[in-house]
Amino acid sequence: MNIASLKEVVSAEEWQLRVDLAACYRLVALYGWSDLVFTHISARVPGPEHHFLINPYGLMFDEITASSLIKVDQHCNKVLDSPFPVNPAGFVIHSAVHEAREDIVCVLHTHTRAGVAVSAQKCGILPISQQSTFILSSLAYHDYEGVAFRDDEKPRLQKDLGSARNLVLRNHGLLTVGKTIADAFLAMYRLESTCQIQVSAQAGGELIHYGEELYKGDDPSAQYSRTGGVPGAFVWPSLLRKLDRIDTNYKN
DSSP states (O other), rough: OOOOOOTTSSOOOHHHHHHHHHHHHHHHHHHTOOOOOOEEHHHHHHHHOOOOEETTTTTOGOOOOOOTTTTEOOOOBBBBBBBSSSOGGGGGHHHHHHHHHHHHEEEEEEEEEEHHHHTTTTTTTSSSSSSHHHHHTEEEEEEEOOSSSSSHHHHHHHHHHTTTTTEEEEETTTEEEESSSSHHHHHHHHHHHHHHHHHHHTTOOOOOOOOOOGGGSOOOOOOHHHTOOHHHHHHHHHHHHHHHHOGGGGGG
């Protein structure tokens, strides 16, 4: 695809956000979390305008570049001209989260097999793995109300999410939020891993549950202290190097 570069059109801060968000889309594809073209990752553009970046509807995640990302307002109207369509229905969940959570920059939503499988389990996320300690310390649930395209669902979703970093959308999929794109990606990596482990463990013998004291209260986190309290920023450069070894086109 021949897409005109926006590097000289937008601010340096927005361009860096675009590069990181395009990288996040590529990583989601690389790790097998995409659902063809049917999920979204959004990021809040710095500034008072309440503008957001989201994927062009119809592009596979491994096709997305910094310049192809679409800038929209809080009602999903295009702010910058783009040859690609945007999916307003896909932005309903994202706009609800961004509206309620001024503290977050990125919202990442997936429909993976393991994530949907656990979202359909009445028990939800079980305390059975070390990975789940990071999830259970900041986890919320939202009941399924059908395909999420109605604005009247937003207040209920916002209330259910509260201040959590991780959200299980019942019978639907997974959602994570982060103060940075890196934080949202790492949160999803942990949440997805937790779901994959749970589904695998349930296929075996009797499960061992650990106690609530291992995840209630402060983050259960030797890992946080070992990464200077910024685990997303700690792992992100290595993920970008991984992408660069494959294809640097996401930066265009």
